Amino acid sequence: MANSELLSLSNVSKCYGQDRVLKQIDLTVQAGECVVLAGHNGAGKTTLLKLILGLIKPTTGKVSVRGQNPTNKNSIKAKRSLGYLPERVSFYESMTGLETLQFYSKLKSEPIDRCIDLLETVGLESSAAKRTVSTYSKGMKQRLGLAQALLGDPDLLLLDEPTSGLDPTLRRQFYDIIEQKCRMGKAVIVCSHSLVEIEAQADRVIILNSGSTVASGSVQELYQQSNLPLSVQISVQPSCTQRVEQTLSDLIIPIQKSAVTENSIIEFSCNPEQKMELIRQVASLGDAIEDIQIKPPRLDDVYLHYTVSETPSRPVETTPGIPL
Numbered sequence: 001m002a003n004s005e006l007l008s009l010s011n012v013s014k015c016y017g018q019d020r021v022l023k024q025i026d027l028t029v030q031a032g033e034c035v036v037l038a039g040h041n042g043a044g045k046t047t048l049l050k051l052i053l054g055l056i057k058p059t060t061g062k063v064s065v066r067g068q069n070p071t072n073k074n075s076i077k078a079k080r081s082l083g084y085l086p087e088r089v090s091f092y093e094s095m096t097g098l099e100t101l102q103f104y105s106k107l108k109s110e111p112i113d114r115c116i117d118l119l120e121t122v123g124l125e126s127s128a129a130k131r132t133v134s135t136y137s138k139g140m141k142q143r144l145g146l147a148q149a150l151l152g153d154p155d156l157l158l159l160d161e162p163t164s165g166l167d168p169t170l171r172r173q174f175y176d177i178i179e180q181k182c183r184m185g186k187a188v189i190v191c192s193h194s195l196v197e198i199e200a201q202a203d204r205v206i207i208l209n210s211g212s213t214v215a216s217g218s219v220q221e222l223y224q225q226s227n228l229p230l231s232v233q234i235s236v237q238p239s240c241t242q243r244v245e246q247t248l249s250d251l252i253i254p255i256q257k258s259a260v261t262e263n264s265i266i267e268f269s270c271n272p273e274q275k276m277e278l279i280r281q282v283a284s285l286g287d288a289i290e291d292i293q294i295k296p297p298r299l300d301d302v303y304l305h306y307t308v309s310e311t312p313s314r315p316v317e318t319t320p321g322i323p324l
């Protein structure tokens with residue numbers, strides 16, 4: 001086990017009856033890494049987190065947290081390394097936020113005098129902390145959930161869709177906390193459907209499809225592996241649209257809507273390996289071109305590429321898991 005390795009899953013599968021909901025998953029996570037788990041509803045993301053937490057046992061394969069099996073009752077080191085924000089937080093409505101956090105502190109044998117500071121870290125001011133949870137908005141409950149997950153400053157944070165239903169400001173604050181934790185050497189695994197929002201934070205993205213890993217790598221690596229086209233938008237002098245289209249015709253991959261808009265903007269796709277040729281051709285057109293924008297695919301596009309194109313023909317029972 002490498003020194004900074006916090007987590008390893010080796011050839012892990014999970015079955016419920018006849019249903020194999022996770023298939024041959026291999027994964028290692030090092031200190032300081034932010035790993036994003038993406039996948040459709042029912043892809044197996046929460047199941048994977050439950051295996052890491054030791055709440056369920058793998059049907060085959062091995063899960064190891066800090067070198068310990070998390071389902072083992074004596075795996076104290078493993079359990080203390082983990083913080084978990086479940087996808088649906090639920091607290092006793094009649095307790096205040098502060099009492100709730102103090103309750104979880106005692107369960108985790110952590111000092112309760114840090115609870116106020118922790119609530120402030122997640123943006124719950126002391127006046128709110130003293131109110132009962134029954135008066136909390138969804139976002140406030142989510143903040144309390146995050147504070148509970150951060151108790152004891154765990155080495156590996158497991159966050160299951162932490163930003164679902166939150167407003168953009170609160171989402172930003174959650175991502176900032178994730179980034180800060182990773183900078184401090186903590187590892188974070190986030191399940192998320194908000195891929196475009198989280199792509200800046202992700203050191204690695206793992207895409208699950210029907211329980212199998214269909215892609216894994218940094219955002220940049222996934223862009224390259226997917227070889228998806230770039231979107232291009234060119235503003236053209238109105239009298240030059242035809243000449244521009246003719247010059248670029250070999251490089252243009254038409255998109256569904258009409259390529260030339262009323263404002264003489266030509267929109268099309270282009271193969272990534274032809275990008276430099278496109279730029280050269282555009283430069284050769286001189287004043288005919290007023291502006292150009294070339295946009296790489298977003299993580300959402302990459303996700304769709306792997307999930308939609310992989311679904312129909314994939315021989316799931318025989319495909320080995322991709323080593324992560």
Ligand SMILES: Nc1ncnc2c1ncn2[C@@H]1O[C@H](COP(=O)(O)OP(=O)(O)OP(=O)(O)O)[C@@H](O)[C@H]1O
Nearest residue numbers: 016019021039040041042043044045046047048087
């Ligand atoms: N206790 C259980 N018994 C039977 N099937 C289960 C159980 N728990 C989960 N499953 C099944 O395992 C599959 C994966 O579920 P999981 O909750 O891991 O998906 P998910 O990727 O987290 O989805 P979502 O994005 O909707 O949260 C689903 O088909 C689900 O019905």
Ligand SMILES: [Mg+2]
Nearest residue numbers: 045046087160
């Ligand atoms: Mg889930």
